Amino acid sequence: MKFEDFKRALIGEWRGTKQLYLEPPAPAVSSPSTLFVKPVAGGSFLQFNYDWTYEGEAQAGVLLFGCDEENAASAAWVDSFHMSSKIMSLTGSAADRSAEVSGSYAAPPGPDWSWRITIRSVSLNELTIVMHNISPEAQENLAVQIDYTRSV
Numbered sequence: 001m002k003f004e005d006f007k008r009a010l011i012g013e014w015r016g017t018k019q020l021y022l023e024p025p026a027p028a029v030s031s032p033s034t035l036f037v038k039p040v041a042g043g044s045f046l047q048f049n050y051d052w053t054y055e056g057e058a059q060a061g062v063l064l065f066g067c068d069e070e071n072a073a074s075a076a077w078v079d080s081f082h083m084s085s086k087i088m089s090l091t092g093s094a095a096d097r098s099a100e101v102s103g104s105y106a107a108p109p110g111p112d113w114s115w116r117i118t119i120r121s122v123s124l125n126e127l128t129i130v131m132h133n134i135s136p137e138a139q140e141n142l143a144v145q146i147d148y149t150r151s152v
Helices: 003-010
Strands: 012-020 029-040 045-054 057-067 072-079 088-095 098-105 113-123 126-134 140-150
Touching (some): 057 098
Antiparallel strands (some): 088 098, 098 113, 113 126
16 A cells, blocks of 8 residues: 555544553553544644543644655654654654654653554554554563554
8 A cells, every 4th residue: 555545544523432541451441532633734744633631621632744755654643641742753764554753752861762653544534543562672562652543
């Protein structure tokens, strides 16, 4: 699947359930989530706007995503819960029906940690976003999984 086809498969309105994993192996905290994916900058990028709740408080995030002809992907990500007041820059790749981008964030007084976001078009009407938190020792922990179905 070419990136143009992948983009078209993602554009639209989505509804789903966000599973937030705070401290493995604790059970996930679930909340409803809505996602709006639209083309921006003349169709060169996709903007993902999503919302969810945690302990009754509204949360929201934005992912700006792009990919070149060689399938090199890049993204900028903000989230009211996960990112505070920082913007994370991520890079990675896209292939077939999925894309994966990774970035890092400061965790003073220790070394930086990593964050990986995977976007997968499961079918025309199903979309999954999975996020992993990765320690400096390369220990990966599932942080978020959101399973969406197309609403429009």
